[in-house]
Amino acid sequence: MAHPKRKISKSRRDKRRTHYKATASTLTTCSNCGEIKLSHRACPSCGYYSGKSVFVPES
């Protein structure tokens, strides 16, 4: 198996990781109730996804 010849120093490893950063999740508004929700997820407040009720929220 291919194998690195030398250990990458902590400095080089950490410099590479400076590009790793958290991205803000994409938020959209629900087309049924207008609440803010995650895109590609069912709405947590009304349970609708793609114009249909996929679950009935509790309380």
Ligand SMILES: [Zn+2]
């Ligand atoms: Zn909704």
